[in-house]
Amino acid sequence: MLEIKDLHAGVDGTEIVKGISLSVNKGEVHAIMGPNGSGKSTLAKILSGHPAYEATSGEIIFDGKNLLEMDAEERSLAGVFMGFQYPVEVPGVNNAEFLRMAHNARRVKAGEEEVDPLDFDELLSEKMKMLGMEKKYKERNLNDGFSGGEKKKNEILQMAILEPKLSLLDETDSGLDIDALRIVSEGVNKLRSENNALILITHYQRLLDYIKPDFVHVLSQGKIVKSGDKALAIELESQGYDWVTTAD
Amino acid sequence: MSETIVESTEETAFLDLHKKFVEENKSSSALSAIHESALSRFEMLGFPHSKHEMYTYVNTKKLAATTFAVSNPSAKIDLIEKHIYSGCENSCLVFVNGVLDRSLSKLKDIESSVKISSLEEKSDTDTLLESVENENDVFACLTNAFCSDVTVVEVPDKGQVAVPIQALFVSTGNTSLPEMHSPRLLWKVGKLAEVKVIEKFVGMQEGYFTNMVEDWRVAEGAGVVLTQVQSDPFGAWNFHKTRVHIKRNARFHSANASSGSVLVHNHFEVRLEEEGAEVILNGVSVLKGKEQVHNFIRIHHEAPQCISHQHFKNVINDEGRSSFDGTVIVNQGAQLTSANQLINNLMLSDDCHADNKPNLMIFADDVKCAHGATIGQIDEDQLFYLQTRGLSKKFAKELLTRSFAESIVQTIQFSEVVKELSNTLLKKLEVENV
Structure with missing residues (x-):
């Protein structure tokens, strides 16, 4: 589904990602871990199409298409979802209406009819119930005045509505207390299927107690320095990143 | 002579x-x-x-x-x-x-x-x-x-x-x-x-x-x-x-x-x-071409415990021009005054122009007064966020601009007027104009 080949990328002329290769197939969950400054967030920004970040060489192929040639909206419509570490507040844009617009943008792309507000409300209520979200999220403006936990929940709600093929969750666990982490993780688990894939970008292992990865990759100084299974994450938690990053 | x-x-x-x-x-x-x-x-x-x-x-x-x-x-x-x-x-x-x-x-x-x-x-x-x-x-x-x-x-x-x-x-x-x-x-x-x-x-x-x-x-x-x-x-x-x-x-x-x-x-x-008098003044303008709107406001707090709120928003495109000159005067003896004044301008072109002069003149010592003015363009982070959800750049811009102006329109208590403004004033913000 996703093939990253020797990707080099950075921001403002500074190279941060220095040759990453990664292949993600349908139904898989990959965790990308690493210390601060290892390039995790740059990788996420590049994958989501942030205009300030530039890929200098290498390739990203998603479903046979060159992802780097697509802008952010095309990537979204093609089925890539980015769950942000710091979701932006958009005052004045109603959350439910925004979700309907995003949902309809995808339907129009797929040649389907737009959903009217009443029908969408049913769909939205169902997804919110699944994620244990209160009704007030519909009335409020997009992330406006939301707490850190509420924003992350709202990201997962968007993921549930958009039903992406590939989701990237960037530090979704940061800023969450243990109850919120459990609820968000349960939500993500419910959205997993054989047809979609998930990349979790995280600093800590605790998220992986709730969302079990098939593969764990350790990123250091812009490169994947070690790959393994869930056991690698546990080892990292007990021994720290130095164990991997200084091993060579 | x-x-x-x-x-x-x-x-x-x-x-x-x-x-x-x-x-x-x-x-x-x-x-x-x-x-x-x-x-x-x-x-x-x-x-x-x-x-x-x-x-x-x-x-x-x-x-x-x-x-x-x-x-x-x-x-x-x-x-x-x-x-x-x-x-x-x-x-x-x-x-x-x-x-x-x-x-x-x-x-x-x-x-x-x-x-x-x-x-x-x-x-x-x-x-x-x-x-x-x-x-x-x-x-x-x-x-x-x-x-x-x-x-x-x-x-x-x-x-x-x-x-x-x-x-x-x-x-x-x-x-x-x-x-x-x-x-x-x-x-x-x-x-x-x-x-x-x-x-x-x-x-x-x-x-x-x-x-x-x-x-x-x-x-x-x-x-x-x-x-x-x-x-x-x-x-x-x-x-x-x-x-x-x-x-x-x-x-x-x-x-x-x-x-x-x-x-x-x-x-x-x-x-x-x-005592206890209250005023709320809200205002919104959407300008394009060479259109101009100027607001000049003087609010005199002459008695204690009065409240004044002002919130004005302007969306300015092309060679549009707006100004806001507002002063709240809190007289001596007008204790426990509560006064707010906020002006937000959204500038959509290089040639548009906005002047702001929020002002407070306070002659009493126990008052709560605030004022502020912002001038800005569309927030790039908000724009990017909406695009990552599949909305086109044009549509996302329109949505952000419209929501900026809409927050004042929504304070209008007559649904007929709100409906009309959605089809006239806010219509000026549609895709081809942004």
């Missing part, structure tokens, strides 16, 4: 026009007294130069140099129905070229609760004379000098007006010789009375100058909700002064939506005269 005073031609032209106006219109003695007083005030003040405090950001030179004809209130008007809001069909005052037209006005729903008259009571004349004598806005002086009628709307003590009253100002316009219209109103809201008013300005064609002054006297415990909708064609000037006196525990909530024209000037002068 005697000195000869040479008056500038702009003022002289208006003085000559006034002579003609007096000859052609037979006014009552009360109205004549107002005209006379206003004219001498006009001569004293003169047209503002570029450094004039009230018109620092507003270029009135072209307006002052324009040759106007006095209005023609008997002009034939049709198709006004489309400008009357649903719910106001039988509570509508129609002003044609600045003068109340009783045959077009429909008052069935408010006949029993509201008294509408011309200047009949001596106390009303005294009220107007007093405000004319203290008038510092030269254009408001012109209104008082040229008004051929004063419409007095009175809601008696404890009166509850069940339906909103609409005041529709229709101008016929004359592109070869622009007309000047001078609507003059006095609203008297009695103790514990409640009234909601929608004022709307429209023109059949370009070529007119609506120069309006309205006084509001809001008695103890009364409540007023006022909505002003300016939707004149581009080639029309609209100057509008709203002067408000608010007594003990009374409320005056207003929202102004201006779509702009060659020159729109909204002037609010509010006096919170007794």
Whole structure:
């Protein structure tokens, strides 16, 4: 589904990602871990199409298409979802209406009819119930005045509505207390299927107690320095990143 | 040796026009007294130069140099129905070229609760004379000098007006010789009375100058909700002064939506005269082309525990121009005042222009006052966020711009007006314009 080949990328002329290769197939969950400054967030920004970040060489192929040639909206419509570490507040844009617009943008792309507000409300209520979200999220403006936990929940709600093929969750666990982490993780688990894939970008292992990865990759100084299974994450938690990053 | 005073031609032209106006219109003695007083005030003040405090950001030179004809209130008007809001069909005052037209006005729903008259009571004349004598806005002086009628709307003590009253100002316009219209109103809201008013300005064609002054006297415990909708064609000037006196525990909530024209000037002068008085002034404008909207606001806190809130938003595109000059004056003794003032400008082009001058003058020591102004472009992070959810850049821009203006439109209490503005004012923000 996703093939990253020797990707080099950075921001403002500074190279941060220095040759990453990664292949993600349908139904898989990959965790990308690493210390601060290892390039995790740059990788996420590049994958989501942030205009300030530039890929200098290498390739990203998603479903046979060159992802780097697509802008952010095309990537979204093609089925890539980015769950942000710091979701932006958009005052004045109603959350439910925004979700309907995003949902309809995808339907129009797929040649389907737009959903009217009443029908969408049913769909939205169902997804919110699944994620244990209160009704007030519909009335409020997009992330406006939301707490850190509420924003992350709202990201997962968007993921549930958009039903992406590939989701990237960037530090979704940061800023969450243990109850919120459990609820968000349960939500993500419910959205997993054989047809979609998930990349979790995280600093800590605790998220992986709730969302079990098939593969764990350790990123250091812009490169994947070690790959393994869930056991690698546990080892990292007990021994720290130095164990991997200084091993060579 | 005697000195000869040479008056500038702009003022002289208006003085000559006034002579003609007096000859052609037979006014009552009360109205004549107002005209006379206003004219001498006009001569004293003169047209503002570029450094004039009230018109620092507003270029009135072209307006002052324009040759106007006095209005023609008997002009034939049709198709006004489309400008009357649903719910106001039988509570509508129609002003044609600045003068109340009783045959077009429909008052069935408010006949029993509201008294509408011309200047009949001596106390009303005294009220107007007093405000004319203290008038510092030269254009408001012109209104008082040229008004051929004063419409007095009175809601008696404890009166509850069940339906909103609409005041529709229709101008016929004359592109070869622009007309000047001078609507003059006095609203008297009695103790514990409640009234909601929608004022709307429209023109059949370009070529007119609506120069309006309205006084509001809001008695103890009364409540007023006022909505002003300016939707004149581009080639029309609209100057509008709203002067408000608010007594003990009374409320005056207003929202102004201006779509702009060659020159729109909204002037609010509010006096919170007794304890517990409250005023809310909201405003929104959406400008494109060379449209302009200027707001000039003075709020006087004259008594303790009064509240004032102001929130104005402008969206400016192309070569549009807006200004906000607002001062809150907290007098000595006006303790426990709560005053807020916020202006937000969204600039969509390189050639648009916004001037802001928020100001506080505080002469009391136990008050809570805040003011702020922002000028900015569309937030790139918000734009990117919406794009990552599959919305096109154009659509996302429109959504962000619209939501910026909409937050003020949503404060308007009449759903019919909100609906209309969504299709007119906010429509100006659609994709091709962003």
